[in-house]
Amino acid sequence: MKFSRIPLIVALAFAMSSCSLVPEYFRPAAPVPETYPGQPVNETVTEAPPLTWQTYFPDADLQKLIQVGLQHNRDLKTAVLRMDEAKATYGVQKADRLPTVQGNLNYDRSRTVFSSSQAFEAELFRVGVGISEYEIDVFGRVKSLTQSALEQYLAVSENRQAVQATLITEIATQYVNYLAIHAQLKVTQQTLADRQQMLQRTQRRFDAGLDQVLDVKAAQIQVEQVQAQLAQWQRQLVTTQNALYLLLGEPSQRTPLPVKPLADLKLADVTPGLPSTLLTRRADIRAAEHQLKAANANIGAARAAFYPRLQLTTNVGLVNSDFAKLFSDTGSNYWAFSPQLVIPIFNYGRNKASLKLAEARQHIEVVNYEKTIQTAFKEVMDVLSTRTAIAEEAASRTRLRELESSRLQLVQRKLDQGLVTYLEVLDAQRSVLDAQSQAVQIQQQALQNQVGLYKALGGS
Incomplete structure (x- = not known):
């Protein structure tokens, strides 16, 4: 056989490797309704553009925090390294589809003793290139x-x-919490100042014989209660700051956390579209489908294990008994061509068990894929079902806060006129504090609801 025939044989081997036993892939049907409850079934639903975090979170201060988190957060860095790991694994597996060409340099020395007690010694140098067990x-x-x-x-x-989508959502959520706590601190500090003024006024009235000692004690209790509440908000502020800095992932907490009113934090208003769009928008659903396709491919590998495996080993090169003459004109050529057919005969049911295992894992991935879709549908529904109720409650809380503030002003004027008792003023003050605090809470919940919609719809 000439050297020129070996590439032809290798090319023929490649041409033979075209069969596939992978079952045909069909995407499972999404186990969710075609529309969200409350959406029209027969009317066209306007699809929102892709949810990029830059457009969904237009606030400049929040964007800066998100950018820092995307650069330094350790969970995201780990996810990137996992991607590099998977890419390298794919590269290693992909290389197995091509023959590995290796160079070799061999030296053999042998001694043979004949029956006549004569001995023959020989040495041989060999250099070449070839393919091993491809x-x-x-x-x-x-x-x-x-x-x-x-x-x-x-x-x-x-x-x-x-x-990344989860990280962005968590940063935005914690920033909303951070601003909400500052709003609560502002309300509580203003309430504390009012209570302290009331305590001073009550003390002066007591010294003048106009109020009783019980009124002074009640005023002191109110001051202490607000001071305790202020300390609680300050403790929560520190905890929220630490959580936010952990998400940002900076080695040192250098990034400032801007403070602004909750009303100034604007988020984009998007439409949910149809549940079917989640299949392409949600990264976790796409990941589950890729896992399903991987399990489907493993069935093909398990099926192929039942059939013979053809391995090829080739080698071409030069041989000579003198290393100095190995690359000269007197060197001798050699070649080797060794195909090997490995046929499975009896392996105690290992191949059957491997195929059943691959099929079972494929069924598991189908269920995981369906469960991921259902979970995504639930998350969107949780946001949509509470959005209207939160908006209605927010409007009601705002009106209640205004009414309680007006009531407090009236009670204070009547107190100056001696028409009401001090206890009625304290009751009005408590109502105002509760109304202001609840208004901040519902505003916080509304923003958190909008942030949750970003992740639920598959923001990127």
């Missing part, structure tokens, strides 16, 4: 494993996107 993928086993590794890599890539 599997010709006739039934697509290696191709199926490569396809599975690719789908695993794509799944990890989508998981990185899901981690």
Whole structure:
């Protein structure tokens, strides 16, 4: 055989490796309704543009915090490294589809003793290149494993996107909490100042014989209660700051946390579209589908294990008994061509068990895929179902706060006229504080609801 025939044989082997035993993939039907409850079934639903975090969170201060988190957060860095790991695994598996060409340099020395007690010694130098135990993928086993590794890599890539969306949501949520606590602190500090003024006034009235000692004690109690509440908000502020800085992931807490009224934090208003859009928008759903495709490819590899495996080993080079003459004109050429057919005969049911295992894992991934879709649908519904109620409650809380403030002003004027008791003033003050605090809370919940919609709809 001439050297020129060996590449032809290798090319023929590649041509044979075109069979695939991977079952045809069909995307499972989404186990959710076609529309969200309350949406028209027969009318066209306007689709919102892709949810990028820059457009969904237009506030400049919040965008700066998100950018810092995307740069330094350790969970996101781990997700990126996991993606690099999966990419390298895919590269290793992909390389198995191509023959590995290796160079070799051998030295053999042998001694043979004949029956006449004569001995013969020989040495041989050999240099060449060749392919060692390359599997010709006739039934697509290696191709199926490569396809599975690719789908695993794509799944990890989508998981990185899901981690990023979760990180952005958590940063935005904690920033909303941070601003809400500052709003509560402002309300509480103003209430404390009012209570202290009332205590001083009550003390003066007591000294003048106009109020009783019980009124002074009641005023002192009110001051202490507000001071305790102020200390609680300050403790919560520190905890929220620490949580936010952990999300940002900076080595040192250098990034300032801007303070502004909650009403100044604007978020985009988007439409939910149809549940079917979640299949392409949500990174976790896309990742689950890639996992399903990987399991599907593993079935093809398990099926191929029932069939013979064809391995090829080749080598070409030079040989000579003198190393100095190995690369000269007197050197001798050599070649070797060693195909090997490995046929499974009896392995105690290992191949059958491997196929059943691959099929079981594929069924598991189908269920996981469906469960991921249902979870996404639930998250969107949780946001949508509470959005209207939160808006109605927010409007009611705002009106209640205004009414309680007006009532307090009237009671204070009547107190100056001696028409009401001090206890009625304290009751009005408590009502105002509660109304202001609840108004801040419902405003906080409304913003958190909007932030949650970003993640539920598959923000990127």
